[in-house]
Amino acid sequence: MLIFRDAKDTITANEMIQAMTLCLHGLVFGNYDEEDFRFLYRYALRYIRGQTQIEKWLRKALVYLVAVNNESAEDVMKEVRYWIQFLGAPYFGPSTFSEACSELGIDIQSELDDEKFRLVDAVARHPQYLKEAVQEMSFLDSMNGLKEWGPDALQLQLLKIKKKEVYEKAQKKISSDMSVKESVKAMQQVFEQEKFRTNEQTVLPARLQELSSPPPGDAVDPVIFELIPQKLRMDLLPSVAYSTKTKKIEVLFLGGPRIGRSGIIIKTDTGGILLDFGMSVANHRIPEWVPELEMIDTVLVSHSHLDHVGGLPVLYEEFNGKWCSVGPTGGVTKILLDDALKVGTPFPPRKFDKLDLVSRFDETNIAKVIKNHVKLEYGTSNEVGPGIVVTPIDACHIPGSAAYLIDIEGVKILYTGDFNIDKSVLFPGANLPTDCDYIIFDGTYWAREDFDRSKVGEQLSRAIADHGPVIIPSFAVGRSQEILLMLDKLGITKNRNIMVTGMAERVTKMVGVTGSWESMKKNRIHLEVDDVLVAGGGMMAGGLARHHFNEQRDNPKAAVILCGYLAPRTPGWNLLHGYEPHECTVEYARLSAHSSATNLETYINSCKGKKIMVHTPIYSQSKGIMIPKFKERIVIPT
Incomplete structure (x- = not known):
């Protein structure tokens, strides 16, 4: 319990x-849940320096956990892979589970003898030999061998190797x-022959501008030219000049089905756009x-929360x-x-771990992200990809949030991002179109x-009138x-x-929200009875909200008003x-920046x-509504 409360000063491996171990057994018998187990593992990552023993x-x-409900070696390995990803554990090769499986009487050798596992183990141990390992394999076959257990960084390296080979053949x-049009067709034929694809149904985009000697591009329509924002023109013009009318649109759900790591690609025959990352x-x-x-x-970013922008520094290592x-x-993205x-x-x-793409989340790539930003305006249409015209609409989620109306050669797709139809003191409520061909929408609630927001107002008034000081941790x-x-x-x-302080103060000033409050002076150490402190860190994981709670926790006249989502086992959730x-x-004053269930429906x-x-x-399908799986693709004919 001291660990769950983050109240233990030091801890050994x-x-x-x-x-x-206690939590693991509790998880098996239903006394703890997956989030409890993940919290403890993340705690170990933060506070145990040497991770070998862990x-x-x-x-x-993990083998013990999945063996309870799985008998076949294939199912065990598949479930273990899920848990590695869920926990955010480092990369483990499939063969590293052999000993643990043997101890529990599970024979995974037949799985490890499969060609794809042999390939993964070989190149994970010796990534410098990846090119030689896949020399006789097509891109599709080698990707199929790596995609389940191969580290993302190796898959990216594989793409570079095979892309260079296939583009050289296409150039000829x-x-x-x-x-x-003829060049794109010729390039696509080479892609077909070389199986430069990620599945059997579709080849990768044919990008003539990436050839070593591309043919002369088409002239860009002046009307289209004027649609392209100034900062996008130099980068986008080659794509526009080498684009052709796309035969189909593909939507790939890389992270969007669940809350936590949004990312959706809308792909055309010659390129595409990314919605959040x-x-x-x-x-x-x-x-x-x-x-x-x-x-x-x-890339179109709907808003600045980390579950929508946190992957950008990783993306910009290459992009x-x-x-x-x-x-x-x-x-705000830079601040976060x-x-x-x-x-x-x-x-x-x-x-x-250089085999883990997330290791690229660093200061250099954050700077690159900020350098490559383009600001759009609500209601103004822009061409942001060949034949892809987008119009931002206020999503009323947080300041600067946007839904995007995307028009691809007459096919209209609305991506809402996180949006809020409900009226609040901050927003009038989003007014989004209803006549699109496809709507990809935020289904949080x-x-x-x-x-009821009106009840929250009553709750705030009463709690503040009866207590002092009052601490309001908020995002x-x-x-x-x-x-x-x-x-x-x-x-x-x-x-x-x-008073407002910390990151909450910085963001409030940046977004231009003003009123009758003041900044907390830096030399203020203690709160007085008349103080009401609004501090960043809605889950109380740290910062001044946590500090002043510790100061006031034994004061029966003080109050803490929690007002947002609380992830399991965070200090706010524990409190x-x-x-x-x-x-x-x-x-707990329940507020949300997402649409309420009734208004959403x-x-x-x-x-x-x-x-x-x-x-x-939600996992189960609702009537008339598709809920995609991870990496699922849908095809939209044009």
């Missing part, structure tokens, strides 16, 4: 293993007198890597294009990325219980600004000392559920096109 225990623990088929704060995983990620033209957003999103790096994202050993982006405006509207700023000893009052039912729900905890 043996003590950590004892705690995780990793050895973890391999045995293309002459300077061929038109763009986030990182899960729970396990520091980014969206699933696919070769199409290396062949996009532009040199632009990413687009609206309003203050560019500036810098803060994530400051608190240690990602944790070792993944931070130093689909079929869940509604909440720095969006929630802090909403709380401050609510306090102003309720008149509380007239008779109490309302709310009685695991954190305290004498002060603790209240009403809007979606009014939409005429095909409905695809992402960013949702």
Whole structure:
């Protein structure tokens, strides 16, 4: 319990293993859940320097855990792989589980003898020999061998090797007198012959501009030229000049089906765009890597939360294009990325594992992200990829959030990002179109219980009137600004000392929200009875909210008002559920930046096109609504 409360000063590897073993058995018997187990493992990553002992225990623990419900070696290995990803563990080769499986009487040797496992083990141990290992294999066959257990960095390296080979062969088929259309067709034929594809149904985008000697490109229509934002023109013009009318559109769901690491590719025959590229704060995983990620033209970012932008520094290790957003999103993104790096994202050993793409989350790539930002305007259409025209619409989720109406040669796709139809003190509520061919929408509160903002106002007024000082931990982006405006509207700023501090203060100033509150002076060490402190860190994992709670925890006149999502086993969650000893009052004022269930359902039912729900905890399909799986593709004919 001391570990769950983050109240243990020091801990050894043996003590950590004892705690995780207890949780493991509790997980099997239903006393603990997956989030408890993940919390303990993340705690071990943060506080145990040498991970060798932890990793050895973890391999045995995972085999034990999955063997309870799985008998076949194939199912055991598949489930182990899931747990590695869920926990955010470092890369383990399949053969490293052989000893643990043998101890439990599970023979996985037949699996390890499979060609794909032999390939993975060989190149993971000796990545410098990857080119030789796949020399006689097509890209498709070698990808099939690596995609389940091969590290993403090796798959990326494989793409570079095979792309160079196939582009050299394509170059020989293309002459300077061929038109763009003829050249694209010739290139696609080479791709077909060489199996330069990620599945049997579709080849990768044919990007003539990446040939060593591309044919003369088509002239760019002046009307199209004017649609392209100034900062995008030089990068995008070659793509536009070498594009052809696409025969089909593919949508690839790399991370979007669940809450945590959004990422969706919309692919055409000659390129495509990426919608968000986030990182899960729970396990520091980014969206699933696919070769199409290396062949996009532009990134559209819906808003600045880490689960939508956290993967950008990883992407920009290789990507040199632009990413687009609206309003203050560019500036807020820098604040959040810098803060994530400051608190240690990602944790070792993944931070130093070059086979793990997330190790590329570093200061250099964050700087590259910020350098390549393009600001768009609500309601203004822009061409951001060949034949891809987008119009941002205010999503009313947080300041700068945007939904994107995407028009690809007459096919209209609405990507809502995280959006909020409900009216609040911060926003009037999103007004999104209903007549699109496809809508990819945020289903965070689909079929869940509604909440009432008016009751939150009453709760804030009562709690603050009866207590002092009051601490309100809140998310720095969006929630802090909403709380401050609510306090102003309720008149509380007239008779109490309302202060905002830390990242919440920086973001509030950046997004231009003003009112009758003040910044907390840097020399203020203690809170006074009339103080109401709005501080960043909605889950109380650290910062001044956590500091002042520790100061006031035994003060029965003080209060803590939690007002946002609380991930399991975070300090705020522990406090709310009685695991954190305290004498002060603790209240939960439920607010959300997502659409309430009733309003969400009403809007979606009014939409005429095909409905695809992402960013949702729901697994089962709802009537008339598709919920995609990870890496699932849907094909849209044009």
